[in-house]
Amino acid sequence: MLFVQLLLQGLQVGAIYALTAAGFALIFGATRIFHFAHGSSFALAGYVFIFAMQAGWPWWMGGLAATLTATLFGIGVFWFVYRPIQRHEGSFFTVFVAAFGVGIVVQNLIGMTAGRGFASVDTPLSRAVEVLPDVFLAQVFWVAVGVAAILFAALTLFLTRHNAGVALRALHQNPDLLRAYGLSSTRLSLLAFALGSALAAPAAMVTAMTSGMNEAIGHQVMLISMAATIVGGVGSLRGAALAGLMLGVAESVALNFVDTQWAEAVSFLVLFAFIIFRPSGIFGIAQAR
Amino acid sequence: MIAYLTNLAALAAIFGILASTLNVAVGYAGIFSVAHAVFFGVGAYAGAQIALVLVPDALLAMLVAGLISGALSLCLALPALRVRGEYFVAASLGLQMMATTLFSEWKSVTGGIGGLTGIPRPHVFGVEVGTLPLALAALGLILLATAALMRGAFGRTLRSIRDAESAAEALGKNVAAAKALAVAFACAGAGVAGALFALHMQFVNVESFNLDQSVLIMAMVIIGGTGTLLGPLVGAVILLSLPAGLAFLPFIPATEVGAVQQMVYGLAMTLLMIFRPAGLVGDLSRGKSMA
C-alpha cells in the first residue's frame, strides 16, 4: 500500500512539475530564451498566495494575485532584461548570467521580506482522509491533477485553434515563418512569457498548500523545469509536461528505496541518463549542426 | 587587524584560484559550469582527510586534492560535454544540487552538516607554514600555467571552440577532448584551492560548497571579466571585500548583511550583462556575440 500512496503523491508532485516545465518549454520553444528566472516566477507566485491567504483574502483573489504576479514578473524580465540583451546580439551565456542574477535578487528579497525557511498555507483541502486501507489522500490531490488537466486541455486548444497560439507553435518549428506571416516577434514573445509564467502560478499555489515553499525553491523549480524540458525533448510541450509528470512520480516512488533527502537526486540521475543515452529526449528529433 | 588582513588576503588568494580556474572553462572554452564549488568541496574534504588521517603536509594535500578533483571532473565531463551548452548548464546545476546532498549525508568522509573539525596546521617538509604564503605561491603558479597555456595553441583551440565549435571541428580539432582537458584543468585547480581552504580554516562543512558558493565564484569571474587573466582576480577581491564594506553601512541590520550582499552581486550580474557583458576588466565589444 505504501507504493500506491507514493504513486499518488508522485502524481500530485508530477502535476506541479508538468505545469512549470510546460511553461518553461513554451517560453524556450517560442523565444529560444533559456528562461532561468522561471523559478523566480514560481517562488513569487507562491509567496504572494501565502500572503494573500494570511491576510484573509478569499482563495480566488489570492490565486488571481499570484497569477498576475507571475505573469507580470515574466513579462518584466523579458522586457527589461532579455530584450535589451538580445538587442546587442546577446548570447545564451549573457542571457543565462543575467537571469541567474535576477534569480539571486528575488531569492534574497523573499528571504528578507517573508523570512527564511518553510512557509505554507493550511487549508481544509490539505487534510488527508483514508480512501483505501492505509492510503491517505487529501482533496488537494484532485485539485492538483484537475487543474493540470484542465490547463493542458485549454493550452492545447489555444495552441491549435487560436491564431496567436498557432503562430506560437509555428515559431516553435520554424522561426522564419514569422517573417513570412508578417507577425511581430516581440508581441509573440510577450505572449509566450505571459502564458508560460502564468502556468507556474497554479503549480506554486498547490505547492504552498502541500509541501510548502522556501526562499530557495526557485533553484529547485528551475532544475526540474530544465530537466523535464531536456528529458521531454527540447521544443516539445507535450514532452516537457510528460517528463515533468514522470520525474514527479520517479522522485516519489524512489522514496520506497531511499531517504527523503535523495529524492531530488533521482531527477538528476534521470536527467543524466537521458543526456548520455538519448540527448534528443523522448519526443525530440536529432538535429543537424 | 594584521590577523584580519592576513586572513582576508589568504581567502582572496584561494578564491582567486577558484575564479581564475573557472575562467578557463567559462571565459576561454565557453563551457558554463555552475558546479565549481563541488570540486572545491571535493578538494577540501580530500585535503582535510589527508591532513587528519595521514600527515599535515600541505603539498601532499594539495597534490592529492587536485588529482582527485581533476579526475572526478573528467569522468563527469566526458559524457556531459557531448550535449549543447544549455544542457551542460542544467547538468552542472543538477550535479551541484546532488553533491550538496552527498556532502551532508556521507558522514564518514565529510562529517555531515557538522563538517570536519580540528584540521592540523599545514606543514611543508615537516616545518609549519602559514597558509597565506602557500596560497599566494599556488595562485602564482596557477596563473603562470594559465597564462602560458592560454597564450599558446591550447588557448587558441579553446577560444576557437568557444567562438565557432563546428569550424574548429572542421579544422581537425577534437572538440570533446579539448573541452574535457579544460574542465579537468579548471577542476584540478579548484581541488587545490579546496585543500588550501581546509588547511586555512582548519574546519570545513557543506556550507562552503553549495550552490550559493558556485554562484559566488561565477559572479567573481563575470563581474571581473571573462577571458582575461586579471578579471577574475579583480572580481574575487571586490566580492570578498563586499561583506566588510556592507558592514560599515549602518542602515543594514547585521542579520541581513548576507542577503544584501547576495542581492548586490545578483543585481551586478544582471546589470553588467545588460550594459557591459564583458565585465569590468574585459574590452567592451567582447562577449556580445559569444557563442
Added chain:
Amino acid sequence: MSAPVLVCEGLSRSFGGVKAVAGVSLALPAGQVTALVGPNGAGKTTVFNLITGNLRADAGSAMLRGRSIMGLKPHQVARMGVARSFQDLRLFTHMSVRDNVQSATETSAWFWQPGGAAARRAREAATEEALARTGLTDLAEARAIDLAYAERKFLSMARILAARAGIWLLDEPASGLDLASRLRFGALLKEARAQGVAICLIEHNLDVVTELADRIAFLDQGQVLAEGEPQAILKDPKLAAIYFGDRGEAA
C-alpha cells in the same frame, strides 16, 4: 585526367521523410575544380555535411584515397586532409586574424602541439604564407569580427590554405565579392588547382563557375541530374529552366 581523390557513391539522407540527398555520386580528381550547381534546397550543402561527417548518411559511401570515411567524426575527416568552408563563414570572431589562421595549423587538442620547435616554425610559416596569399598580413592583429565583408571571406580562405589539405569543400566562397576580390579569389583557386588540390565548390554565380570550374555537377532535389564540361551543362535548356525557373519563383 588523374584518378579521383575522393569518390562518393549513392550518398543519401532524408529528414523526416523528405529526401534531402538521394543517391548522389561524385568524384573529385586532384587538380580539378568541380562546381556543385543547382537551385536553392537542391541538397548541395547537405552533400558537404555528409562527406565531412557533420551528418550521418542513410546510405552510400565516401572513399578518400581508397579508404572509407563514412562514420568518421568531423575532426577525423579534417585530419585526413579535407578542409571545408561554411556559407556563414563561422570565423573565430573574437580572436585575431592571425590566431584564426594559426588555429587551422594546430590539430592536436592536447596542452601542446607535437613536433617541437621545428614543427612550430613550420606552422608559423604556413600561417604567414596563408595571410600573405589572402592579402591579410596588414590586418593580422585585427579581430575577425572587425573585418569588412570581403576580408572575412578571405580569412575563411586563409584558414583553409593554412590547413594544407588535399581536398577543399567550399560553400559559396565567392558570393557577394566585388570584381577585384573575385579576381583575387580566382587566382587563389587556380594556384591551388595547379598544386594538385581537389576542389569542390558550391556556387550560384554562373560567371564564376564558367571561369573556374573544370566540371559541373548539376543537383536538383537531392540528385545529380547532369555532370560534365561547364559549356555542355550550361547550354542545356532543360537544366537552365530548372535553375532559373526555381530562382524566379523564389525571388
